[in-house]
Amino acid sequence: MEHFVDVLIIGAGPAGLMCATALASAGVSVKIVDKRPTRVLTGQADGIQPRTTEVLQSYGLAERLIREAALVHVGVFYNPNEKGEIECTGRQADAPQSSRYPFKISLNQGSIEVIFLDAMKSHGLTVDRSMAPTAITFDEAKLSDPSAHAVKVTLEHLATSDSPGRRDEVHAKFVVGADGAHSWVRKNLGITMDGDQTEHLWSAIDLVPDTNFPDIRNRTNIHSVNGSLMVIPRENDMVRLYVQLSDRDVINPATGRVERDRMTPEKLIHVAQKSLYPYTLKTTQEVDWWTVYLIGQRVASKFSTHERIFIAGDACHTHSPKAGQGMNASINDSHNLAWKLVHVLRGWAGLSLLKSYELERRKFAQELIEFDKKHSTLFSAKPKTKTFQNGVSHEDIVKSAEKFAGFASGIGIQYQESVLVNAKHQSCAQNLIVGQRMLPQVFIRAADYGPYDIHDYLVADARFKVLVFVGDVNESAQLVKIQALAEVLHKPTSFLNKYLQDGQEIESMFGVITITAKSQGLVDMLSLPAVLRPHWSKVLVDDIGMTKSQGGHAYERFGIDEKELTLVIVRPDGYVGTIAPASHVEDVNDYFASFMVVSS
Missing domain, CATH: 3.40.30.20 (Phenol hydroxylase, C-terminal dimerisation domain)
Incomplete structure (x- = not known):
């Protein structure tokens, strides 16, 4: 089958769904596909920063998000005392004063995706699932005409679809690759990911806790002699724990590779218990989701090709999840790109406007990586104690939190001078x-x-x-x-x-x-x-x-x-x-x- 659309979106995660929602609400002809047979049901990203809530409100989506989520008003800090026990060393507001919504929001990615899916459905758009791209080509003669279908993408119906093996051809004016960290679109275009993978080894686990820890319902940074831990309150009485691991926990000494099978939810809870000492932690319910990961910090060498194909979200930047930036950066990539596509498609602006997407969002991604390097290194470092004076102190963590509050919340993000940013007056x-x-x-x-x-x-x-x-x-x-x-x-x-x-x-x-x-x-x-x-x-x-x-x-x-x-x-x-x-x-x-x- 052949399809002719204004925009083809490959990938139905937060970046793809945000882009589809924005374009469909503007009356743009959109097709969005994803290789997964179903949406994310649990786990994955879960944090929404104050600026992203403002963005979602501009689409009429924030009220539902706030209603379904856990609201995080306070950041709490714990550090070890002379006995090796953790104790509270400070509290501060978890959002800048200039935020319209002075709190962070925590909700599983699956529920956030449903909010987008319902918004898309109101505009007659749904995700075509179990489909993956196999080829992409340009018509060189049409690249200068923004009204031309200059890109052809071949899509294959996967084994989990109703018509496995069938191939469709989509003729699109523009393509957005929002297909994740292992992006087929990015690789097919020969775009490299520049950066490094750190040695910081972490896990994340979602559970309903049974604990005497007093700040279990606040975003809590815990620096312990037994390793670092972050607590994120979640919907339905759940919390997410980011647990620092050691190499022996999950790395195979023979291969040097991280092997998830070497860890279990029970082992993760045990590691978290040691970081929470003298408080106790257990769960009487089944763990909702968990994972193990190494922190990678990379940015794509470019974000577009011929101003016809763009990449967004994890396809163009990857970083630590503990700063709560991943889903936020993805949503704001698409928020930045979508209105520019609309202007070009309506004939209000020329193709050159689309150059500003990479100019603005790649610079942001580079700044994000620099922030994430400092944040993740600080959080993964050993705490300062009487016997280890070279460690990270409470003051170090607080100063970093205050310094980067505007950037982390999204409130302080600033785009540089360009055709769209003129500060003459x-x-x-x-x-x-x-x-x-x-x-x-x-x-x-x-x-x-x-x-x-x-x-x-x-x-x-x-x-x-x-x-x-x-x-x-x-x-x-x-x-x-x-x-x-x-x-x-x-x-x-x-x-x-x-x-x-x-x-x-x-x-x-x-x-x-x-x-x-x-x-x-x-x-x-x-x-x-x-x-x-x-x-x-x-x-x-x-x-x-x-x-x-x-x-x-x-x-x-x-x-x-x-x-x-x-x-x-x-x-x-x-x-x-x-x-x-x-x-x-x-x-x-x-x-x-x-x-x-x-x-x-």
């Missing part, structure tokens, strides 16, 4: 960092006085959001400036109009949201020009809500002058793309002209 809003995600902030809606977080206006619908900070609209001098800005934005040469096709409304491509400063009187939204109030819900006020507990002081927090008019351009993935004063709207025009295409 950063001083107009000095605390909204261009290249970082838009800060969460509650505003009061002018029409109905309801409190709303600005993130809920930044839905992942492939549109750029234009936040216009207009100051006090009840001041006549300010209103004159606002009218002047509206006239500039209304011109056919303005970025709001330049890229529209005949009959197309501004809101089909851009989301305009006007934010006024706190005023002495009621804010009359009807005094604003029509271009700045496309809908009654799109005018917000920087004020405190009726309960006196939400909103206010955003201008001050963002570093925006109430007497000026400031445009903040937020990319479809929620990152601040550029900022400019109303007197330099031409710089915003130039920003969009660098990657958007004028419709013929």
Whole structure:
């Protein structure tokens, strides 16, 4: 059979499912395949960082995730005392203060995948399982035409399918390889994985504990003279234990290879018990899942070929699971790529826009590996004791946690300058960092006085959001400036109009949201020009809500002058793309002209 699709996704793990969800919700024709006959049922990745929760909320998926998962609010540290027993040496918040969701989330990968699968199903998309690629070719003559089906992939129906041995041909405009650490797509394209494998040997085990350890329901880092241990609370009374192992536990001395058969769940629990001394640990129920692994830290040499085939997730970066980055990095890879594919497929942007995927996400992956090397080495090292002064102290661990909190949570990730990141006028809003995600902030809606977080206006619908900070609209001098800005934005040469096709409304491509400063009187939204109030819900006020507990002081927090008019351009993935004063709207025009295409 032959299929013609916009995007073929190979691999239905978190990266593939996120990409499929994002593309399907934008109306893109997608086919997603996976060699596994069923989805992941238990185990695997289980941690969602605060920024990833914000991303999932932009697709309307966070509420269900929070409802089903365990929420982790506190990080706890245990170290050995002079008796060799572990004792609590500190506690700290487990998420940065600027997080909209000030906690981490723990839920098994299978349940997270179901959330994506249900979202895909609502758009008429399901995973074609028991299918694997066997060949991939390009049509060289079509590579420069983004509307052409320039890639052909041969798929084989595996033995576990209903039609084993059958072969299909898929003609796709773009292909995303999200097929894991042993990616067929990556290998077939000749892309190498650069990096090393450490000597740190670990295991992970999911169980319902029977213990007198007081912090079993908190994310707990335990440095013990008997080895390190990490506790992650999980859904349904479970916890995950990351247990440090020694070579003799699982390495075959004859071959030097890790052999899982040399370990059992009972042995793992016994090793964990020694690290928890003087506390006890056992389980009265069957272990849900367990594994043994060596930490590998590698990044792919490139993330795309001809801007037609891309790799995402574990296919392009592998690292330690203890920093809780794997599934988060995978989801955010696809979140970064999907809206760019949509823009090219809709004809809004040229193929060159897709170069920014590798530019942004490969640099992030390299930074992730550097962070993971430091984190995993620190956590795997022996603790400092009276008889071993060269070990890792509690202060070392706390300093590292504080230093990397922004990166680990995803809150502090910053994309470098590019066509999509222009910080020329950063001083107009000095605390909204261009290249970082838009800060969460509650505003009061002018029409109905309801409190709303600005993130809920930044839905992942492939549109750029234009936040216009207009100051006090009840001041006549300010209103004159606002009218002047509206006239500039209304011109056919303005970025709001330049890229529209005949009959197309501004809101089909851009989301305009006007934010006024706190005023002495009621804010009359009807005094604003029509271009700045496309809908009654799109005018917000920087004020405190009726309960006196939400909103206010955003201008001050963002570093925006109430007497000026400031445009903040937020990319479809929620990152601040550029900022400019109303007197330099031409710089915003130039920003969009660098990657958007004028419709013929």
